[in-house]
Amino acid sequence: MTASTATSHQDRLHEAVARRRPGHSLEGPFYTDREFYDLDIAAVFGRLWLFVATEAEVPEPGDWTTVEIGPYPVVVLRDDAGGLRAFHNVCRHRGARLLGPGRGSVANLVCGYHKWTYGTDGALRHAPAQPPDFDPSCYGLKPVHVRGVGGLVFVCLADAPPADFDEVAARVEPYLLPHALREAKVAARVDLVEEGNWKLVMENNRECYHCDGHPELLRTFFPTYGYTEANLPPHLRAAHDRYLRADAEARATYERLGLPYALIEELDDRVTGFRIQRDALDLAGESFTPDGTAACRRPLGGLPTPRLGHLALHLQPNSWCHVVGDHAITFAVLPLAPGRTLLRTTWLVDPDAVEGEDYDPDTLLEVWTATNGQDARLVARAQHGVSSPAYVPGPYAPTEYQVEAFCAWYTARLREELGR
Structure with missing residues (x-):
């Protein structure tokens, strides 16, 4: 790319961001064009804290899980001392992938190509047939910033992660800790590839x-x-009245148990945008099941009642989660291509819960499996639509204010990147 071509390319991106009309959806190229996808990787996924896993997926020393963040393969693992670690999943010899997709456990990380061997701390332990002056300390795995927040695992690929994450973590963690997600176990993890841009999924x-x-x-x-x-709308009045009654009961329960529940919503005025709230559920009010009753007999965190509604956490740029009295569901959104996105959903239950005795997997997964499939079809329809030359951005309804907040937050990140 020549200097003039690069300038023209940057100008096009600047102009598209500048044209963004508040209260309206983004223009088509934001969802379809490779240049915007590459910009998203640089401005968003390459710079911000990303939710990628739960601590329950790596409970013991040597346990690992892998994640693909655009072009960056990353491994998250528990080191020999029990601490969280994250590394670029790339051998320092000739770049081979160290660990494949999924989860597992290792004593050391051994490259399957030429057997370079790394400890769980990332240090190079063995490199066959090297010359006498070879210094293994120069060839440890490249680290990635990682931290746990109330049992959720976040990584940041940037050299200098956003400074506001510490504050967000301190405000979010008290909502999560009563549910003991760090000690939970994984009941299921399902990857779903959606045929749409990651922003449409969000x-x-x-x-x-x-x-x-x-x-x-x-x-x-x-x-x-x-x-x-x-x-x-008038047709929702009865549902709203039912919600008000359930909300009053839920608030009394939260107060009695000392559970934080107030809404905190800072979606578009900070780098680490987030929203958290504890709220009532309908029917039995216990869980996401056909009748609202608990799907697992053992409560998370040993809380004394299953009727806790749900704790909802939204984090920019790529995640949301729901915690109910008997289980938790986490969602990670990871870009694969301009029009393809991985949605990883993980269900957590009490560590002593026994499948087939304390919970039925089909019942546990039923609601969100159906919902994810429905959303995937809607996202694919939206991707087809925004790819049409006839598409022009349309106005958001008042209830879509969080979509507007997301797009405002997102375009602010692009302006920061383009102004560097």
């Missing part, structure tokens, strides 16, 4: 304007999400 999650397409979820998830008294 935007779809940030609104319930489409939730009539989720009949399983709407049995326990109140359909009034995003509405206020001022804009509540």
Whole structure:
């Protein structure tokens, strides 16, 4: 690429970001063009803290899990001392991938190509047939910033991670700790490739304007999400009254148990945008099941009642999670290509819960498996639509305010990157 071509390329990106109209969806190229995908990797996934796993996936020394963050393969593992570590999943010899997809356990990380061997601390322990002056200390695995927050694992590829994450972690962790997610066990982990841009996956999650397409979820998830008294449609009045009664009961329970529940919503005015709130569920109010009753007989964290509604956490740029009395569900969004995205969903239960005795996997996974499949089809439809030359950005409804917050937050990150 010549200097003039690079300047023209940058100008196009600047102009597209500058044209973004608040309250409206993004222009088509943001979702379809390789140049915007590459910019997203640089400005968002290459610089910010990303949710990639749960501590329950790496419970013991030597346990590991891998993740693909755009072009960056990363391994998260528990070192011999029990601490969290993350490294670029690339051998320092000739670049071979060290560990394949999935999860496992190792004593050392051994490259399957030429048997270079690394400890769980990333240090090179053995490199066959090297000359006498070879210094193994110069060839340890390249580290990635990693930290746990209430049982959730985040990584950052940047040399200098965003400074505000410490504050966000300190405010979020008290909501998570009562559920003891660090000690939980993985009941299931499911990867779903969605045929759409990662932003469409995130935007779809940030609104319930489409939730009539989720009949399983709407049995326990109140359909009034995003509405206020001022804009509540008449057909939702009965559901809203039911929600107010459940909300009053839930707040009394939270107060009695000392569980933080207040809404904190800082989605677009900081680098690490987030939203957290504990809220009521419909029907039995215990879990995401067809009748709202608990899917697992053993409560997370040993809390004395299963009727806790749900704790919802949204984090920019790539995650959300729900914690109910008997289990937790985490979601990580990872870009694969301009029009393809991996959604990784993980279900956590009490560490002593026995499959087939304390919980039925089909019941545990039913609601969110159905919801994920429905959302994947909606995202694919949206991707086809924004790829059309006829597409022009349309206005958001009032209940889509979190989508607007996400797009405002996202374009701010692009402006930062383009101004560097």
